[in-house]
Structures are given as C-alpha cells and as structure tokens.
Amino acid sequence: MRAGPSQEEIRRQNLGALLRHVHLSGPTSRAELTSRMGLNRSTIMALTADLTAAGLVREELPRETGRAGRPSLVVRPESSRVYVLAFDIGVDRLVAARVGLGGVILDRAESPRDRGPFSLGEVSGLLAGFTGQMLKKVGADAVCVGVGVSFSGGVRRLDGVVRFSPNMGVADVPLGAELEARLGLGIPVAVGNDANLGALAEQARGVGAGSRDLIYLHGDVGIGGGIIASGQLLGGHGGYGGEVGHMVVNAGGRPCGCGSRGCLEAEVGERALLEAAGRFGHQVGRDAVRSVVDAADRGDVVAREALLRVGDWLGLGVANLVNIFNPEIVVFGGMLREIYLGAAAQVRSRINTDVLYASREHLRLRTPVLGDDTTLVGAAELAFAQVLADPLDALARVGA
Amino acid sequence: MRAGPSQEEIRRQNLGALLRHVHLSGPTSRAELTSRMGLNRSTIMALTADLTAAGLVREELPRETGRAGRPSLVVRPESSRVYVLAFDIGVDRLVAARVGLGGVILDRAESPRDRGPFSLGEVSGLLAGFTGQMLKKVGADAVCVGVGVSFSGGVRRLDGVVRFSPNMGVADVPLGAELEARLGLGIPVAVGNDANLGALAEQARGVGAGSRDLIYLHGDVGIGGGIIASGQLLGGHGGYGGEVGHMVVNAGGRPCGCGSRGCLEAEVGERALLEAAGRFGHQVGRDAVRSVVDAADRGDVVAREALLRVGDWLGLGVANLVNIFNPEIVVFGGMLREIYLGAAAQVRSRINTDVLYASREHLRLRTPVLGDDTTLVGAAELAFAQVLADPLDALARVGA
Numbered sequence: 001m002r003a004g005p006s007q008e009e010i011r012r013q014n015l016g017a018l019l020r021h022v023h024l025s026g027p028t029s030r031a032e033l034t035s036r037m038g039l040n041r042s043t044i045m046a047l048t049a050d051l052t053a054a055g056l057v058r059e060e061l062p063r064e065t066g067r068a069g070r071p072s073l074v075v076r077p078e079s080s081r082v083y084v085l086a087f088d089i090g091v092d093r094l095v096a097a098r099v100g101l102g103g104v105i106l107d108r109a110e111s112p113r114d115r116g117p118f119s120l121g122e123v124s125g126l127l128a129g130f131t132g133q134m135l136k137k138v139g140a141d142a143v144c145v146g147v148g149v150s151f152s153g154g155v156r157r158l159d160g161v162v163r164f165s166p167n168m169g170v171a172d173v174p175l176g177a178e179l180e181a182r183l184g185l186g187i188p189v190a191v192g193n194d195a196n197l198g199a200l201a202e203q204a205r206g207v208g209a210g211s212r213d214l215i216y217l218h219g220d221v222g223i224g225g226g227i228i229a230s231g232q233l234l235g236g237h238g239g240y241g242g243e244v245g246h247m248v249v250n251a252g253g254r255p256c257g258c259g260s261r262g263c264l265e266a267e268v269g270e271r272a273l274l275e276a277a278g279r280f281g282h283q284v285g286r287d288a289v290r291s292v293v294d295a296a297d298r299g300d301v302v303a304r305e306a307l308l309r310v311g312d313w314l315g316l317g318v319a320n321l322v323n324i325f326n327p328e329i330v331v332f333g334g335m336l337r338e339i340y341l342g343a344a345a346q347v348r349s350r351i352n353t354d355v356l357y358a359s360r361e362h363l364r365l366r367t368p369v370l371g372d373d374t375t376l377v378g379a380a381e382l383a384f385a386q387v388l389a390d391p392l393d394a395l396a397r398v399g400a
Numbered sequence: 401m402r403a404g405p406s407q408e409e410i411r412r413q414n415l416g417a418l419l420r421h422v423h424l425s426g427p428t429s430r431a432e433l434t435s436r437m438g439l440n441r442s443t444i445m446a447l448t449a450d451l452t453a454a455g456l457v458r459e460e461l462p463r464e465t466g467r468a469g470r471p472s473l474v475v476r477p478e479s480s481r482v483y484v485l486a487f488d489i490g491v492d493r494l495v496a497a498r499v500g501l502g503g504v505i506l507d508r509a510e511s512p513r514d515r516g517p518f519s520l521g522e523v524s525g526l527l528a529g530f531t532g533q534m535l536k537k538v539g540a541d542a543v544c545v546g547v548g549v550s551f552s553g554g555v556r557r558l559d560g561v562v563r564f565s566p567n568m569g570v571a572d573v574p575l576g577a578e579l580e581a582r583l584g585l586g587i588p589v590a591v592g593n594d595a596n597l598g599a600l601a602e603q604a605r606g607v608g609a610g611s612r613d614l615i616y617l618h619g620d621v622g623i624g625g626g627i628i629a630s631g632q633l634l635g636g637h638g639g640y641g642g643e644v645g646h647m648v649v650n651a652g653g654r655p656c657g658c659g660s661r662g663c664l665e666a667e668v669g670e671r672a673l674l675e676a677a678g679r680f681g682h683q684v685g686r687d688a689v690r691s692v693v694d695a696a697d698r699g700d701v702v703a704r705e706a707l708l709r710v711g712d713w714l715g716l717g718v719a720n721l722v723n724i725f726n727p728e729i730v731v732f733g734g735m736l737r738e739i740y741l742g743a744a745a746q747v748r749s750r751i752n753t754d755v756l757y758a759s760r761e762h763l764r765l766r767t768p769v770l771g772d773d774t775t776l777v778g779a780a781e782l783a784f785a786q787v788l789a790d791p792l793d794a795l796a797r798v799g800a
Contacts, residue, residue, distance in 0.1 A: 154756065163757075320648055359640045
C-alpha cells in the first residue's frame with residue numbers, strides 16, 4: 001500500500017530498465033528500445049545519454065542492417081569497462097571470474113577443492129589471490145560495480161552469513177564479511193545459495209529465458225532448489241526458501257546429513273546413487289556419477305537398477321514440486337543433469353502418475369543451457385543487481 | 401523491464417492505495433494516511449476528494465479524539481453503499497453474502513449441501529436465488545463493484561473454469577460464466593480456489609496480517625493450500641499452484657482420489673481420520689472430525705491413535721512445506737483446525753525433526769482468526785480487487 005513513485009524514482013527505474021535490456025539482450029537499437037519499453041523516442045534518447053555519460057553504455061552504428069535508409073544507432077553495454085567479480089564455491093571446486101556488463105566472462109581462474117571441512121580463511125584467501133592476479137590485467141578506466149558469491153548452503157539474506165551447509169561442514173560462517181575484508185575493494189559482497197543463483201541465471205540467460213514460473217534443481221553432493229514464482233525468486237522469511245533437498249520423499253528411508261530420514265537428498269544425492277551401484281568409496285564427484293550413468297547405458301545391470309531407483313525418487317520429488325508450484329519449466333542442473341538424462345523415463349512416469357493433469361499440461365523438463373557455469377553466472381547476476389536497479393546511485397556507491 | 405508508470409498511472413495507483421488503506425484498516429485520519437503513504441497533505445486531500453466524489457469514501461469528524469485542538473478529519477469507507485457479492489461453494493455448504501467496502505458482511509444466506517456430484521445448474525440457480533433475495537433489500541444508490549467465488553477445486557486463472565475437483569466430482573466446468581449469466585448483473589464473476597482465497601483473507605484481515613510469507617492449509621474433504629511468498633499469492637503457470645494436498649508424503653500409502661497413493665490428502669483428509677478411528681460411514685463432515693478429536697481428548701484409545709497417526713503425517717507434510725518455503729506463519733483452516741488443535745505436539749515434533757533449524761527458527765503455527773468465514777472473506781477480497789487496483793476505472797466498468 002505504498003504510494004506511487006516520484007518523478008525522480010521513475011527516471012531511476014527507467015535508467016535501470018534500459019540498462020537491463022542491453023545487459024540481457026546485448027546491443028539493441030534505439031528504435032527497438034522505444035518499442036520494447038513503451039516510452040517515446042525523446043525519453044529513450046535522454047536515458048541513453050545519461051547512461052553514456054556515466055560510462056555504462058555507448059552508442060554506435062550497427063555493423064550491417066541489411067536495410068536501406070539511415071540505420072538506428074545501437075546501444076551497447078560497456079562490457080570491458082564495467083564489470084563484477086563472481087565467485088562459485090562448490091563442494092568440489094572454487095571458481096573466480098571477472099564478468100563484464102552484458103554477461104561476458106572476461107577472465108577466470110579455477111581450482112579443484114578437496115572434500116572435507118570448509119575453512120573460511122583458506123577459501124577466502126585463495127579467492128582473493130585469484131582476484132589479485134585478475135585485477136593486475138585490468139585497465140585504469142575499468143570499474144568494478146559489485147561482487148557476488150554462489151555457495152552450496154543456506155545463506156541469510158540480511159548479511160551473507162552461511163547458516164548451514166551439512167555437506168561443507170559449516171554453520172554460521174560470515175562469508176560475505178570475510179571475503180569483503182580480504183578483497184579490500186570497499187565493495188559489499190553479496191552471497192547467495194547456489195541453486196537460487198542457478199535459477200536466476202537460467203531465467204536471465206538460459207533455458208528459462210522469459211519464463212515467470214521456473215524450478216531449478218541443483219545436485220552437487222547434496223540437492224538444492226531455486227524457485228522462481230510469478231517472476232520472483234522465492235526467498236522465504238529469512239532467505240532460506242527452496243531447500244527442496246530436505247523434503248521427505250521416503251518416510252523412514254535413508255539417513256540424511258540434516259538429521260532426518262528419507263529426504264530427497266538422501267535418496268537421490270551422489271552417495272545414494274554410488275551406494276546403490278556398489279561404487280561408493282572409490283571415486284567421488286561428477287565423474288563418478290557420470291560413470292554410473294555410462295555403465296547403465298552400456299547394459300550394466302547393477303548400475304541400471306541404481307539409476308532407476310534414484311530416478312524414481314527424483315521423479316517423486318519433482319512431482320511433489322509440480323503439484324505445489326505448477327511451474328512452466330523444471331531444470332536439472334549440476335550432477336542432477338546426468339541423473340535426469342539417464343532416467344528421464346522414470347521421472348516423466350512419476351510425474352504422469354502423481355501430478356494433477358492441469359498442473360502438468362504445459363510442463364517442460366530441461367537441462368541448463370549454461371552448463372556447469374550456471375551458478376557462476378548467477379553469482380555475476382547477483383553482483384549486477386545494484387547497478388541494474390539504480391545505475392547512477394550504484395556507480396556513486398563504488399566511487400565511480 | 402517495463403518502463404516506469406506515467407503520471408496518470410501513478411494517480412490511479414495512489415487512489416487505489418488510499419482506498420485499500422481504509423478498506424483494510426477502517427476509518428483513518430488524513431494525518432495518518434499522510435504519514436503511512438509517504439505523500440504530502442495536499443496530495444492526500446486531492447485523492448480523498450476524488451474518492452469522495454466517486455462515492456467510495458466519506459470524510460467526517462471522529463467520534464472522540466481525547467486530544468485538544470482541531471481533530472483531523474477521518475476518511476471512512478462507504479460500506480453500506482459500495483459492496484460486492486461473495487460466494488463460498490464448499491463440499492458441505494453453500495454461502496452467499498453481500499459484503500460492504502471495509503469488509504463488513506451486510507447480509508448472508510447459507511444452505512447445507514448434500515455430498516455427491518456437483519450440479520452447475522443447481523448450485524448456480526440456488527446462489528442466484530439467494531442473491532435475488534438479498535438485492536431486494538438494497539437501497540437504490542448502492543453499487544455492486546464485483547463478484548467473487550471460492551470453490552473447492554483447481555481453477556484456471558484466465559477464465560474461472562474449474563479444471564478439477566476430485567472431491568466435488570467435476571472437471572472443466574465454466575463456473576464463472578454460468579454464474580455471471582444467472583446473476584444477470586453484467587459484472588464478471590471472479591473464481592478462486594478456496595485455500596488460495598483463505599490465504600489472502602488471513603493475510604488481509606486475519607492472523608497473518610502484515611506477513612509476507614504465509615501458508616494457509618485448508619481441510620475440507622480434501623486438503624488444499626494457499627501460499628503467499630514475498631507478499632504475492634503463488635499462482636503458478638496456469639493458476640493451479642498450491643495443490644499441496646497431492647504432495648506424496650507416504651510413498652505407496654493410501655489411495656487418493658487423484659489416482660496416486662500416499663498424498664497428504666489421502667493420509668490426513670477426513671476419510672483417513674474417520675477410517676483410522678473406525679468411524680467411517682456413520683457421520684461425515686466437520687462434526688464427525690470434531691467428535692474424533694473430542695473422543696481422543698476424553699481418553700478413547702482408538703480415537704487417540706487415529707489422531708496421532710494423522711497428526712504425524714500432517715506434521716511431515718508441513719515440515720516439507722517449511723523446508724521448501726521458509727514461511728513465517730502456517731495457518732490450519734477448515735477441518736485441519738480441529739486436527740491441528742488435537743495433534744499439535746505431533747506436528748511440532750515432526751517439524752523439529754525434519755526441518756533445518758534456520759528455516760523454522762521464526763516459524764509460528766496458528767489457526768484462522770476468521771474461523772469458518774475465511775474462504776468467504778477471501779472471495780469478497782477477490783471481488784474487491786478491481787476497485788482497489790483502480791477505483792475510478794472499476795466504477796466506470798460497472799456503470800456507476
């Protein structure tokens with residue numbers, strides 16, 4: 001019941017909306033911006049002039065139009081000048097990247113991570129080191145407008161504290177604050193749950209582009225969910241919404257790291273698959289999961305049975321979520337991509353049995369377009385959120 | 401990425417916001433509206449003048465202020481002049497009501513309903529008859545600004561067609577269109593799912609006032625859910641979101657009317673409780689449920705066991721929803737109110753075992769403030785939605 005916005009608020013909204021257009025769609029002509037935003041030509045010109053003066057976009061002639069007549073100028077994001085830092089902290093790997101406006105990955109560094117307890121100091125130090133190396137190569141006029149981190153665990157919205165992550169062995173770790181101090185850039189570090197960021201990334205730039213009702217399921221060691229309902233990320237009261245990995249699908253079933261039994265994560269996670277296939281304790285990670293799916297594909301009976309069992313529980317979990325959310329798309333990311341591709345028939349069959357017809361009639365099941373970079377791209381989008389919401393204010397905050 | 405609103409759109413938003421304030425909060429002084437809406441005094445005066453001229457509010461001196469000095473005028477909704485028609489179609493009863501702006505129930509008529517197949521003609525005819533009786537008593541200057549219906553089933557957002565309702569024995573019934581024709585008022589009839597409307601009602605006027613993350617569970621014969629996430633009702637792609645009754649909690653368990661097994665509805669619905677208590681086939685409905693809870697309370701061992709069993713499955717279902725949504729409040733409405741009150745310890749225990757600590761640390765479990773009128777009040781709020789979104793346009797549409 002807030003009152004409508006002021007003239008100045010509307011101008012800021014419009015600047016953000018125009019910048020978001022070129023950030024997500026790439027170089028766009030003024031004519032197209034005019035029609036897509038429903039504003040008149042002079043307003044678009046004034047907005048573009050403001051963003052150009054701030055160094056966020058530039059206008060240029062398009063390479064080729066294929067049409068006669070004077071071509072409309074194209075508005076292009078200043079990708080090499082305006083960038084964010086994005087970090088992806090997974091169970092098995094650490095990634096740091098410099099991502100330019102428009103979503104261009106300008107530079108990246110990556111290292112595998114040994115499983116075992118998470119050390120805040122060690123991980124922050126390593127990521128800060130990667131960043132230092134990357135920043136040496138950056139031109140003097142470039143400006144960092146945000147820092148975003150994807151983490152495999154539950155993150156408090158308010159302050160970037162990791163509240164829980166059974167699979168990383170941490171609780172109540174001030175990840176955002178620690179990384180901010182180590183980087184020493186004076187820019188607040190935004191931290192998000194990996195599956196939530198995966199959902200944002202696939203909706204912004206992936207298989208869910210344009211969808212307002214999407215579920216992204218991310219399998220690492222555990223299973224997380226990122227849910228977009230009516231175009232908004234489901235956050236919940238404290239920011240922990242989407243913990244679908246701890247939905248009980250098999251009451252009294254396998255013990256889970258959370259202390260309960262029969263959670264989706266306990267029945268479908270990496271360990272469940274490897275144990276069922278008699279391969280637990282040898283290899284771990286994505287390669288181990290892939291090898292079970294490959295073996296099943298080649299006719300290995302034990303691997304096939306394991307995959308069917310896990311696929312059936314995955315299907316039951318997805319069926320529950322489809323009844324609850326009536327989504328347009330469900331995306332299977334991380335190691336769930338392999339499991340879904342190996343057991344799509346089981347998943348589809350469970351959905352057909354357990355979901356009301358109306359709730360599944362337009363449902364699509366998909367794998368991520370962004371592949372293993374889904375969560376990293378999501379971290380970059382989180383970092384860009386400020387500058388896209390209020391471009392000039394965000395630049396002022398980072399001292400540009 | 402829509403552009404910001406125009407001046408005229410902002411005026412309409414502000415008119416709607418002001419009207420919504422007095423609709424939900426009752427008579428409110430101009431001074432308080434000024435501070436709550438963050439607008440200046442002259443804007444509030446102009447908006448109030450427009451709404452007064454349209455006959456939606458009136459200004460008057462407050463009865464008593466208890467303070468010295470000239471009292472601020474109070475803006476009051478024109479409850480007896482501006483009204484909606486609200487209908488509640490449940491498995492066991494039909495209710496029609498005339499509800500004034502501000503949420504005052506001005507008149508109501510009710511009749512029990514025999515279980516058995518739903519007849520569109522019969523129910524629409526009966527509700528239209530009730531309406532005819534009520535409208536005879538209405539003054540010539542009164543204006544009906546909307547019609548809303550709560551229905552126990554899945555409703556297509558687009559056109560008010562009931563797509564499914566296993567417990568009412570209907571599929572693909574054009575309820576909105578039929579009722580509109582029978583009423584003959586020339587006003588479109590908005591139809592909503594009962595649990596969704598219950599959620600809206602409890603958030604607007606009930607136990608969830610002010611909460612942005614609320615789950616309302618409604619038990620009738622079946623079980624439905626209405627979910628408000630980040631302040632928005634979860635609709636889903638087609639409008640069928642919130643079908644939590646068909647979440648499988650007991651894989652391979654009791655058969656459900658939807659064709660699946662072990663759904664929350666199959667394990668916790670009226671029939672599950674009555675069968676477990678050895679009382680199925682005698683009495684049905686709310687009284688039957690209440691008698692089991694009362695018997696358990698008096699020490700009847702079979703009733704007690706039945707209630708514990710059902711309470712445990714209810715707890716598991718709620719635990720799943722809390723992990724998924726991280727809500728602030730869960731409300732148990734309809735016959736789930738009785739079950740929750742009789743088995744609160746089981747429900748709470750399941751939540752403590754199965755929900756991540758961070759997701760439940762601020763959770764409150766509640767029963768509806770609006771009692772059995774929750775869904776009816778929700779239907780009225782649905783009917784008021786147009787006039788609260790754009791008051792002058794809505795009046796023009798109904799020819800006032």
